[in-house]
Amino acid sequence: xxxxxxxxxxxGFTEYNEQxxxxxxxxxxxxxxxxxxxxxxxxxxxxxxxxxxxxxAITNSSDIVSxxxxxxxxxxxxxxxxxYFNESTS
Amino acid sequence: MTIPDIVTRAKISQxxxxxxxxxxxxxxxxxxxxxxxxxxxxxxxxxxMYAKDPSDPALVGIGNYLYAITGKFGLQASYLVNTGGSxxxxxxxxxxxxxxxxxxxxxxxxxxxxxxxxDFQSNKLIGLGRTNNNEIQIVIGVTIQWNFGxxxxxxxxxxxxxxxxxxxxxxxxxxxxxxxxxx
Numbered sequence: 445x446x447x448x449x450x451x452x453x454x455x456g457f458t459e460y461n462e463q464x465x466x467x468x469x470x471x472x473x474x475x476x477x478x479x480x481x482x483x484x485x486x487x488x489x490x491x492x493x494x495x496x497x498x499x500x501a502i503t504n505s506s507d508i509v510s511x512x513x514x515x516x517x518x519x520x521x522x523x524x525x526x527x528y529f530n531e532s533t534s
Numbered sequence: 535m536t537i538p539d540i541v542t543r544a545k546i547s548q549x550x551x552x553x554x555x556x557x558x559x560x561x562x563x564x565x566x567x568x569x570x571x572x573x574x575x576x577x578x579x580x581x582x583m584y585a586k587d588p589s590d591p592a593l594v595g596i597g598n599y600l601y602a603i604t605g606k607f608g609l610q611a612s613y614l615v616n617t618g619g620s621x622x623x624x625x626x627x628x629x630x631x632x633x634x635x636x637x638x639x640x641x642x643x644x645x646x647x648x649x650x651x652x653d654f655q656s657n658k659l660i661g662l663g664r665t666n667n668n669e670i671q672i673v674i675g676v677t678i679q680w681n682f683g684x685x686x687x688x689x690x691x692x693x694x695x696x697x698x699x700x701x702x703x704x705x706x707x708x709x710x711x712x713x714x715x716x717x
Contacts (some may be wrong), residue, residue: 492578
């Protein structure tokens with residue numbers, strides 16, 4: 445039987461990390477002084493960096509290994525958020 | 535202002551902030567170095583949620599926060615959006631300077647009023663006086679004229695950038711028109 449067609453689609457699963465980053469922005473909107481917390485700010489930037497880098501790895505070269513490594517770093521920030529994003533510091 | 539409006543202004547504000555920090559020299563002219571990053575991050579969050587669920591209860595709050603952090607760059611972005619994307623230099627320290635509108639009645643260029651008409655519209659005048667209840671001063675010939683208080687001699691529509699001469703007056707051929715666009 446001849447193969448008529450095949451297709452492969454690679455998508456990064458970033459939903460949880462995106463939602464988490466969105467929640468961080470929600471915290472900032474509710475408490476703008478939080479931006480003075482250098483750890484909060486730099487870790488939030490890192491989270492965005494990891495999400496976008498993972499997406500770039502898939503979009504530009506379908507490199508799912510590198511993408512997963514980036515997503516894992518972002519997930520680490522999310523799962524250990526109590527250490528990286530302490531809302532009560534400002 | 536809608537969420538897409540804010541997102542558009544945030545995108546412009548991001549590079550305006552980068553340029554202002556670069557030109558600001560020491561300490562980036564007092565602009566926080568993290569501002570462009572913050573605008574980028576929050577803007578991406580807003581875009582993400584708007585695509586996913588525009589009715590999210592937190593979206594308006596975060597959108598307003600995004601517009602708030604763009605600050606003066608958001609205002610400059612609004613100007614750029616409304617005028618098709620030109621002029622409006624980024625001011626460092628003292629704010630942006632806008633060159634005056636100088637016209638001669640009947641000369642025929644885009645900045646010149648037409649002889650015999652009672653009004654004059656220019657896109658360069660859009661938004662003028664917006665921070666002062668649309669109240670402005672202009673110079674016609676050698677006379678300062680204003681659109682507020684006693685003896686006002688014209689009306690001004692800031693939204694369309696139109697001057698309407700009052701008291702039955704029309705633009706007289708050869709008269710000069712000077713409008714300070716920093717008011």
